[in-house]
Amino acid sequence: FATSSSAIRIGLIPADGIGREVIPAAQRVLEALPNGPKFDFVHLDAGFEHFQKTGTALPQSTVDTLKNECHGALFGAVSSPSHKVAGYSSPIVALRKHLDLYANVRPVISVKSASTPNQKELDMLIIRENTECLYIKSERIEQDPKTGLKVAYADRKISEYASKRIGAMAFNMALTRQKLREQKPLAQRFWKHAPRVTIVHKSNVMSVTDGLFRETVRAVKESNPELYSGVDMDEQLVDSMVYRMFREPEAFDVVVAPNLYGDIISDGAAALVGSLGVVPSANVGDSFVMGEPVHGSAPDIAGKGIANPIAAIRSAGLLLEHMGHTAHALAMYDAVNAVLADASVLTPDLGGKSSTNDVVEAVLKHL
Amino acid sequence: FATSSSAIRIGLIPADGIGREVIPAAQRVLEALPNGPKFDFVHLDAGFEHFQKTGTALPQSTVDTLKNECHGALFGAVSSPSHKVAGYSSPIVALRKHLDLYANVRPVISVKSASTPNQKELDMLIIRENTECLYIKSERIEQDPKTGLKVAYADRKISEYASKRIGAMAFNMALTRQKLREQKPLAQRFWKHAPRVTIVHKSNVMSVTDGLFRETVRAVKESNPELYSGVDMDEQLVDSMVYRMFREPEAFDVVVAPNLYGDIISDGAAALVGSLGVVPSANVGDSFVMGEPVHGSAPDIAGKGIANPIAAIRSAGLLLEHMGHTAHALAMYDAVNAVLADASVLTPDLGGKSSTNDVVEAVLKHL
Ligand SMILES: CC(C)[C@H](C(=O)O)[C@@H](O)C(=O)O
Ligand SMILES: CC(C)[C@H](C(=O)O)[C@@H](O)C(=O)O
Numbered sequence A, B: 001f002a003t004s005s006s007a008i009r010i011g012l013i014p015a016d017g018i019g020r021e022v023i024p025a026a027q028r029v030l031e032a033l034p035n036g037p038k039f040d041f042v043h044l045d046a047g048f049e050h051f052q053k054t055g056t057a058l059p060q061s062t063v064d065t066l067k068n069e070c071h072g073a074l075f076g077a078v079s080s081p082s083h084k085v086a087g088y089s090s091p092i093v094a095l096r097k098h099l100d101l102y103a104n105v106r107p108v109i110s111v112k113s114a115s116t117p118n119q120k121e122l123d124m125l126i127i128r129e130n131t132e133c134l135y136i137k138s139e140r141i142e143q144d145p146k147t148g149l150k151v152a153y154a155d156r157k158i159s160e161y162a163s164k165r166i167g168a169m170a171f172n173m174a175l176t177r178q179k180l181r182e183q184k185p186l187a188q189r190f191w192k193h194a195p196r197v198t199i200v201h202k203s204n205v206m207s208v209t210d211g212l213f214r215e216t217v218r219a220v221k222e223s224n225p226e227l228y229s230g231v232d233m234d235e236q237l238v239d240s241m242v243y244r245m246f247r248e249p250e251a252f253d254v255v256v257a258p259n260l261y262g263d264i265i266s267d268g269a270a271a272l273v274g275s276l277g278v279v280p281s282a283n284v285g286d287s288f289v290m291g292e293p294v295h296g297s298a299p300d301i302a303g304k305g306i307a308n309p310i311a312a313i314r315s316a317g318l319l320l321e322h323m324g325h326t327a328h329a330l331a332m333y334d335a336v337n338a339v340l341a342d343a344s345v346l347t348p349d350l351g352g353k354s355s356t357n358d359v360v361e362a363v364l365k366h367l
Helices: A019-031 A048-054 A060-069 A091-098 A160-183 A209-223 A238-247 A259-272 A310-322 A326-342 A356-366 B019-031 B048-054 B060-069 B091-098 B160-183 B209-223 B238-247 B259-272 B310-322 B326-342 B356-366
Strands: A008-015 A039-043 A072-077 A103-109 A123-129 A139-143 A150-159 A196-201 A232-237 A254-257 A282-284 A289-291 B008-015 B039-043 B072-077 B103-109 B123-129 B139-143 B150-159 B196-201 B232-237 B254-257 B282-284 B289-291
Touching (some): A008 A019, A008 A060, A019 A039, A019 A072, A019 A310, A019 A356, A060 A091, A123 A160, A123 A259, A150 A160, A150 A209, A150 B160, A160 A196, A160 A209, A160 B150, A196 A209, A196 A238, A196 A259, A209 B150, A232 A238, A238 A254, A238 A259, A238 B259, A259 B238, A282 A310, A289 A310, A310 A326, A310 A356, B008 B019, B008 B091, B019 B039, B019 B072, B060 B091, B103 B160, B103 B310, B123 B160, B123 B259, B160 B209, B160 B254, B196 B238, B196 B259, B232 B238, B238 B254, B238 B259
Parallel strands (some): A008 A039, A008 A072, A196 A232, A196 A254, B008 B039, B123 B254, B196 B254
Antiparallel strands (some): A103 A123, A103 A282, A150 B150, B103 B282, B139 B150, B282 B289
């Protein structure tokens, strides 16, 4: 990197709506970490609002700065235009591709509190393939010359290359999670069995593409029996996965899925832990990590100061975790869990009356 | 039709696993309808077990008999081989295509009972496009000449033709449901607003294919303002749909979706009403209807006599409803709802101890 300082340089891309409120919140928590690393924050543009102002949703300078000057990034949320807008394309999908952030890592963990005694126990890590499937955006439209009616096609790509590296990520994370549980049994960690990887697919219909995904991920375990023999492996058809996740969420440890299924499953899992406002993600590549809350830009509450900052704070924790600063990440998770368990300072999405700022203050107190 | 009798001729295709238990159960209820029509049942082969015995999953004779001799059909469930089996292809997907059953109509309705007082109120009709999307099974696999690694592609097709007719089905069913609610306010019907159609898509990523689906369905309403002005219209991205469905299931009336999203959403909705064992579907074409429970062949409980027959019985009701025998269909729904509300005779999937046969007897008593 061109930077000579020893600080960790983080690109901040709040983008649209509540992204502008939750990214600064996460930044404050990072800056307050006791004995934490020194951070250098770089503010970068992207998003639908930026597109409306400038005609580009993802400036080349943002990509270049991330690639050449940053160790990692935090992305806020992006608004989706409800109508097709010529020239607009989702900047988050583009960033994942440009930086080869091939894994979208989404832990979904329930927190019991006095106010949610019936909360199901959930301690699941969704590993979503982040570069291909229908997200390659290879689409075309034709007009039937006879009827004049339109017919559109999209290509869905599943490669052995991408399936293998996402499979390896899933098995490795299953082992890492186990190690962390042994080292530091967090109060709020529920998985109590041998590590397990559940492969999600729909190979009963897409025998070629999902068949390749399924076989390639299975082969990861078989290719290294010494390393992975302690990791159980099973599978679920995607429709059945959504059903089972709601009926028996406690049956899942690490779940690995092609891009679109992973997108859908993680929103479903978020519903099980009370709010999208608490579910974080990290877009992980071999040399770059970008934290990103799973929620959207929430235009209905943007600017009101009541957005839940927890997903963004946890995403900053994931960023540190995947950069190797595990102890600091755990400190952030513990602080957030303490606030959730206490349940007296919660934003409206969780049934509370507190503001974004109140929640940040509460988290800082528990650091 | 070649048949000269005035009976309604129904093809029965139990196929695999518990399909062999629940289809006869549904048949018994049809036969017991007070002042019901005369039925002629034709037993037909299909399924994975049939494939293993004969090398074909869907005999041409089954298709021909359905097309040339039957007024409608009931399909049980089909087992999916866990590994790719050369020459095997899902008979249910093929039947939908051969008979041009372009709409998969899936009502998901909660029933309150003493044993489920906290059951959320849900009265949703999922209209799933049934002929295209990734289900066209146009897939190919290549090998990268440099790396030797495999790359697979699937085509996803969305046509204006299919989107328009599924959109029309959605708006028409929204009106039909309203009419039925006015005519005969069932105790267990919860939708209390103006009829509403929610369009599910992911046009923020697939702007061309899902964009076409979205625009075409929207155009259905605009094309006939006189007929559809009383039907509200909104939309949900598929990931957000799964989230919202679990948080506010009472917000949905008719939901229309491309094939795969519809598949996933309906399993999710089933989790909200207690069991896949109660959710029916009808595969509807312009001149043929095939009832089909949403559940699978459940090899784990097959042959034990404890499969829940309710999804199959409701599917037989849907078959009658879509053939125009609405009063008989409502009688079947009422009988099933009475058994569920009473909650003393339930199969194990609903927490009960009763057998398939016990539930059939209970339904017959309420007819
Ligand atoms: C905004 C959208 C393109 C994105 C996705 O589908 O990946 C979002 O839903 C997510 O989950 O990060
Ligand atoms: C068995 C399978 C091919 C089928 C589908 O995906 O359509 C099933 O899940 C269903 O919902 O009817």
